[in-house]
Amino acid sequence: MPTATGTFEITGMHEDPWHQGEAGPRLTRAGGSQRFSGDLEGEGLVEWLACYANGGAHLVGLQRIDGRVGERNGSFVIEATSDHDGKQSSGTWRILDGTGSGELVGISGTGRFEASRGRTVSYRLDYELG
Secondary structure, eight states: OOOOEEEEEEEEEEEEEEEOOSSSSSEEEEEEEEEEESSSEEEEEEEEEEEEEEEEEEEEEEEEEEETTTTTEEEEEEEEEEEEEESSSEEEEEOOOOOOTTTTOOOOEEEEEESSSSSEEEEEEEOOOO
């Protein structure tokens, strides 16, 4: 199974609370854009639902990546989860079946990402092309 590694830079962000009261955790919708480099090159867009509690956050989202994986061009959608402990974030990716387009039709796989402070995130994506 091929592996893509590299980094992505967060190029834009937004966040809109939909629940923030004295009782219970703060809930928000958040999103952003990214620029990927390394074995995966291109642009990404992500939309998150976030729950902030106990000094950290848990996020679930969908991320669309448009670019190149290896020598093939196209796009695909990833289901992403992330946890933030107040200092760094880490998370997992799963490519959603049937979302590949262009030369990436049939792509599948899973991966991880990690970010310390700052806007640069390292990633690893293990993938197969159909």
